[in-house]
């Protein structure tokens with residue numbers, strides 16, 4: 001895993017919650033192309049709504065060029081206004097949970113985004129973007145943070161995000177299993193995309209409306225206004 005992640009969410013109007021900043025240190029490529037990040041939409045990973053209240057801030061901590069794997073993006077792609085279906089790319093080697101938009105053809109019109117040290121770009125969480133191979137012998141350093149003003153958590157079950165939640169649970173089972181003590185599904189009760197993000201994000205304005213004690217017993221659903229106001 002190459003990022004230590006953090007995001008902020010605002011679960012109600014007076015609460016603005018940014019995801020904690022994450023360092024996007026892209027390692028040098030071992031030769032299999034695994035330093036590439038397939039075209040994806042960040043919102044696939046986000047169990048909160050509304051989508052159009054979420055913005056990414058991505059800052060280069062050094063000069064970032066095509067050589068060390070700058071960002072690429074498809075201009076205007078966020079206007080599809082929906083989360084696309086994602087899956088693992090058809091590459092020789094992939095990174096766990098680094099999925100890409102399915103059905104993207106090779107003639108997709110993306111642009112490279114070289115950046116100078118300290119440059120920051122802001123982008124919509126539905127924008128199709130990714131990054132290229134780092135063919136230098138050094139890490140490529142950037143930092144990013146997502147911010148959501150006035151969002152609330154949702155349970156992603158029965159949405160296009162459900163397969164990713166399942167994948168994350170499978171990865172957690174492997175990660176947390178110790179020796180002969182294998183984790184079972186029931187050991188992961190309460191380990192859901194929204195509870196993970198509740199822990200990973202911080203309220204920066206307003207107040208917390210879904211305290212952690214509650215999250216273990218109550219699941220929010222889209223349209224669950226009562227919970228959002230609780």
Ligand SMILES: O=C(O)CCC(=O)C(=O)O
Nearest residue numbers: 024026037042130131144
């Ligand atoms: O760091 C990269 O190369 C890609 C990062 C990315 O997709 C993101 O921060 O949303």
Ligand SMILES: [Fe+2]
Nearest residue numbers: 040041042129
């Ligand atoms: Fe991304």
